[in-house]
Amino acid sequence: MATIKDVADATGLSRSTVSRVINRHPYVAKEKKLLVEEAMKQLGYTPNSLAQRLRKRKTETIAVIVPRIANPFFSQLVESMEMVAGEHNFQLVVCQTNNNKQRELKYLNLIKTKQVDGIILTSIDNDWEVIKEYTNYGPIIFCNEYDENAGVPTVKLDQFKGGYIGTTHLIERGYTKVACCCGFFNSSLTDDRIHGYRTALKERGLPFRDEWCRTNAFSIDDGKRILRDLMHLEEPPDAVFTGSDEVAAGMIKEAKQLGVVIPEEFGVLGFDDQPIAELMEPGITTIHQPVKEIGKKAMEIMLSYDSKPLNEIVELPLHLVVRGST
């Protein structure tokens, strides 16, 4: 492989001058610039970015940490992040934790070992006290999941509102025994959704029951399983507010299996407004999240972090989309 020295030798100039041409430095005589460019082409020279990175102390690489990339919500998030990163010639490293603390730590280490310039966390497994240490090595940003006390740049949605308007909608539809089935136990996002759910119940004078409030549901299969559980309770609910369209879809599928008619006998509300929400029969009433936008925004904040490291909290809007499942 040709190196900068080869180009220097070929042109009779110094490595400095060649470097200046590579980096579009202003003070290079036009003729020498052309000479260098010619030689680079001739030799098939490409700068070794490993060397550039070591010297500049910049990797032009961002890591995004997700539970699982195959989860449609996260793959959409990553899609929009990659598009922004790509435009700026940054690379995006995908890290899957499977919600494992150890794996999250392993990936947080990427910033300590200078393998990436920054990390975007879309889920949080370790306590903030643990994660905090890594902020000494470079920017860490939250996108989707969050921690109020962290004081790092955050792009999120008003999850309280999501829980509130979803539950309120179910109640207005006439359901009186509303269950909820959210994601991670022990996450601010889930806490806020459940808080919104409980607030809506309270406002309308409906009961909250522990056995109707489930967490750690993510997949279609989780939805199926939990619906069956709920139906077998002594007092089954007549509607459910879920934390994702996948869970809602699994519930609808299983309800049909059990002969429960949706929405007449049981109402199901999703979250995210994934393509599947429109395809299901009946369509899933859901809370639309601007997934693409939050991913885009988070990456933009990351890429402009050096010039303005504000610890801003961006909150994007979400809204209800009514379909047939309620």
Place this chain on the structure above:
Amino acid sequence: MATIKDVADATGLSRSTVSRVINRHPYVAKEKKLLVEEAMKQLGYTPNSLAQRLRKRKTETIAVIVPRIANPFFSQLVESMEMVAGEHNFQLVVCQTNNNKQRELKYLNLIKTKQVDGIILTSIDNDWEVIKEYTNYGPIIFCNEYDENAGVPTVKLDQFKGGYIGTTHLIERGYTKVACCCGFFNSSLTDDRIHGYRTALKERGLPFRDEWCRTNAFSIDDGKRILRDLMHLEEPPDAVFTGSDEVAAGMIKEAKQLGVVIPEEFGVLGFDDQPIAELMEPGITTIHQPVKEIGKKAMEIMLSYDSKPLNEIVELPLHLVVRGST
């Protein structure tokens, strides 16, 4: 940040010895090893991997090129690749081409500039003659999409068989006017599927019609649009073999919209066996592809490439899954 020199100074040893400890070199006195480890902990030292990479000429990073990560097929592929890479402490950089040749080239350049050790291509946009040049810089592997003439390691499925068994199934169900609606025009994968489709038609003495054979369909919306097109033909088909479950789902949705009854009046066959195939009403009869396995296998070949750079072609099995749409 502490460097190896700091550790050397703190212990009174040389950088070499510290380096040996870092790299688990056999010949280091146990006591000195402990001494070094103690000092590393004390100083909060972590090796700078940029420097290690430059020196070792290894990035421990693999790039995977996909059209769009939000496409469920590709997100599953990437999920399994990342899992294997992660186990080996390799990073996975995700690159989205959107089927743009320029973007593909930009990402192929990662290997030229030594930013990654290898590239896995899951789709192909440029001609092999163009891509070939990049094999001089490191391993390039095909996974999913392929090019027979390339002579690079390839993990694929028997797409001819997929087209053949899918179409045969439709014919056996009694459909006689079978259309097809595949992915990229100008890809070996698509060519082979269509070839299988045509072979099945021919064997059963059914006609092939140009206007029944569509390509460049990927999304739910493509499915909807094309179904409408097909239905408005002078002689509409009575079934369709599609290249993905998303397209099939879009078609089923649109058919309902148009009042076309599935499977009685129109049969739809998907490809991939995504979760959505089971959720749709009716369920989508589809060709199951072992997505996880091909991703896993491709990454395994990549990671073992140095020790055994065989240009093997691995072909994994696919099979029909019958549901309600045919």
Place this chain on the structure above:
DNA sequence: TTGAAAGCGCTAACAA
């Protein structure tokens, strides 16, 4: 506008 020289942090051949 250019070049010499130092050095980013690390590894590895060689010598001891």
Place this chain on the structure above:
DNA sequence: TTGTTAGCGCTTTCAA
């Protein structure tokens, strides 16, 4: 078993 030394390929003062 350890240390010395020479780089990996590049950028960036500093001086000219």
